[in-house]
Amino acid sequence: MKKIGVLFGMENTFPGALVERINSLDIDGIAAEFVRVGGVEMAVPSGYTVIVDRISHDMPFYRAYLKNAVLTGTQVINNPFWWSADDKFFNYALAAKLGVAVPRTVLLPHKNFPPEINVQSVRNLEYPLDWDRIFDYIKFPAFLKPHDGGGWRDVFHVHSREEFFNAYDQTRDLCMTLQAAVKFNEYFRCYVVGQAEVRIMPYDPRRPHPERYILDAPDYDPKLLKRVEKDALTLCRALGYDLNTVEFAVEDGIPYAIDFMNPAPDADLHSVGQASFEWIVDAVAKLAIAKAQASEKFKPELRWAALLGAEKKPARLKTTAKKAAKKTVSEGTKI
Numbered sequence: 232m233k234k235i236g237v238l239f240g241m242e243n244t245f246p247g248a249l250v251e252r253i254n255s256l257d258i259d260g261i262a263a264e265f266v267r268v269g270g271v272e273m274a275v276p277s278g279y280t281v282i283v284d285r286i287s288h289d290m291p292f293y294r295a296y297l298k299n300a301v302l303t304g305t306q307v308i309n310n311p312f313w314w315s316a317d318d319k320f321f322n323y324a325l326a327a328k329l330g331v332a333v334p335r336t337v338l339l340p341h342k343n344f345p346p347e348i349n350v351q352s353v354r355n356l357e358y359p360l361d362w363d364r365i366f367d368y369i370k371f372p373a374f375l376k377p378h379d380g381g382g383w384r385d386v387f388h389v390h391s392r393e394e395f396f397n398a399y400d401q402t403r404d405l406c407m408t409l410q411a412a413v414k415f416n417e418y419f420r421c422y423v424v425g426q427a428e429v430r431i432m433p434y435d436p437r438r439p440h441p442e443r444y445i446l447d448a449p450d451y452d453p454k455l456l457k458r459v460e461k462d463a464l465t466l467c468r469a470l471g472y473d474l475n476t477v478e479f480a481v482e483d484g485i486p487y488a489i490d491f492m493n494p495a496p497d498a499d500l501h502s503v504g505q506a507s508f509e510w511i512v513d514a515v516a517k518l519a520i521a522k523a524q525a526s527e528k529f530k531p532e533l534r535w536a537a538l539l540g541a542e543k544k545p546a547r548l549k550t551t552a553k554k555a556a557k558k559t560v561s562e563g564t565k566i
Contacts, residue, residue, distance in 0.1 A: 232260060232261075232262055233260055233261050233262075233280040233281075233523045233524075233526060234262055234263070234264060234278060234279045234280055234281075235253055235261065235262070235263040235264075235279065235280065235281045235282075235283070235519045235520070235523055236263070236264060236265070236266035236277075236279040236281070236282045236283070237249055237250055237263065237264070237265055237266060237282075237283045237285070238265075238266040238268075238282055238283065238284050238285060238286055238287065238293060238297075239265070239285040239286050240285065240286035240289060240290070242285060242498075242499065243499075244498075244499050244500040244501065244508070245285070245498040245499060245500070245508075245511070245512065246265065246285065248500075248508070248512045249263070249283065249512055249515055249516055249519075250263040250264060250265065252512050252513065252516040253516045253519060253520060256516070256520070258520060261520060261523050261524070263519070266279065266282060268293075268296055271295070271296050271299055273299065274299070274302065274303060275299075275303065276300075276303040276304060276305070277296075277299070277300035277303060277305045279300065279305050280305065280306065280522075280523045280526045281305065281306045281307075281308065281519050281522045281523045281526070282297065282300060282305055282306075282307045282308070283308045283474075283515060283519055284297055284307055284308060284309060284311065284494075284495065285495045286495065287311060287314075288314065288381075288494070288495060294311055294314075294315060297311040298311050298312060298315075304526075304529065306522045306523075306526065306529050308473045308474050308515075308518065308519065308522070309471075309472050309473055309474055309475070309494040309495075310471060310472075310473075313470070313471055313472075314494050317379075317470065317492055318378050318379040318492070319376075319377075319378050319379055319380070319408065319490070319492050320336065320338045320378040320379075320408050322466075322470070322491055322492050323336045323408075323410075323488075325466075325469060325470070326466060326488050326491070329465055329466070329469055331462045331465060331466060331488050332462075332485050332486065332487045332488065333487060333488050333489075334410050334411040334412070334413055334487050334489070335368060335369050335370075335410070335411040336369075336408050336409070336410040336411070337365050337368065337369060337408065337409050337410075338378060338406070338407075338408055339360075339365075339399075339406070339407045339408065339409055340353075340356055340360070340406070341402075341404050341405065341406055341407075342399050342400060342402045342403065342404070342405075342407075343402075343403055343404045344404060345404045346404070362392070365409065366392060366395075369409050369410070369411050370411055371389065371390050371391055371392075371395075371412075372388065372389065372390045372412040373388075373389055373395070373409055373410060373411055373412050374386060374387065374388055374389070374409070374410045374412055375387040375389055375395065375398050375399065375402070375407055375408075375409050375410075376407065376408055376410065377402075377405050377406065377407055377408070378406045378407060378408050379406070379492070380405070381492070381493065383436075385401075385402060385405060385407075387401075388412070395409070413480040413481075413482045413487045413489065414482050415480035415481050415482050415487075416481060416482070417433070417451065417455070417480075417481040418433070418434050418435055418436060418478070418479065418480050418481065419431050419432065419433060419434060419459055419478065419479045419481070419486070420432045420434040420444075420476050420477075420478050421459065421460070421463045421476060421477045421478070421479070422475075422476055422496065422507070422510070422511055422514070423463050423464065423467040423472070423474070423475050423476070423477060424473070424474055424511070424514040424515060424518055425473055425514070425517075425518045425521075426464065426467050426468045426471075426472070426473060427464070428514050429460045429463050429464060430507060430510050430511070430514075431456055431459055431460065431463075432444055432445075432503065432507055433445035433448035433451075434478070436478075440502075441501075441502065443502070444502060444503055444504055444507070446504045452484075455481065455484065455486065458486055459479050459486050462477070462479070462486060462488060463477040463479075463491075466488060466491050467491070470491075470492075472494050473518060474494060474495075474496065474515060474518070475491060475492075475493055475494055475496065476490075476491070476493040476496035476497070477490070477491040477493075478490040478491065478493075498511045498512075498515075
């Protein structure tokens, strides 16, 4: 029996619906359940063919458990190694390299030093910062937000230098980005599943949280929606996420990618609405089943193998290089 596990936290609607949907399909040799985990023995298989991760970003114990699970053959949605390494500032830079529109963005040093860091630890840091150059590049209004945050925590909408510095003083030891604001007319949040399926959901971040998904949306330009879908797929394929949401703010017909590091995206029935909830439950169920069915072909990319001497040794120096090295040594010995 191939088991699909769902690892979750405070969610109430999506995890149960996902387990129920997978089991209701009654596929021979596949069953879904909530993950049960206690003390984790190193290098011992987890017992799950696939795990859908909804919570490890908030709990280091779960993240370490999932890395061990991947090592022993479990497929995890999403890859816990990449998720641990990723951050939003890198995402913006990657998008720019891929030709996806993103607002102008600058990474800023911590306002307060992280624990155990003092003045001697930051001698490579420019001080004072050239704030004029930064503000001239970004321009106001802008958003000050954590480089790896989520859930709209510690996000500030600033309209002037004074507002910026007042907000920056409140950021503690967080690493922040300053990003040009997009004066949007349309805004979309897109589910992307399996780097293949996209559901575009009209969204308005200016509304109160419970009302942000627009359930009675107007018609949109098909060309705009096509570009949104294309850019969402481009980003998720480049990042390797099998489950993600990508947010676009549209100004003058251009969709700017605002946020696309959401590997455990909101999937609550009461916020996304019945239609989108049914879509995401069905799409993730099919993805997890497909991964379970193809598990024999799964081989984790153990990139640390080189450190353990498991990869081929570097090729020998070419003859000319060796001769040059010998000549240098022999000349040196004459001194």
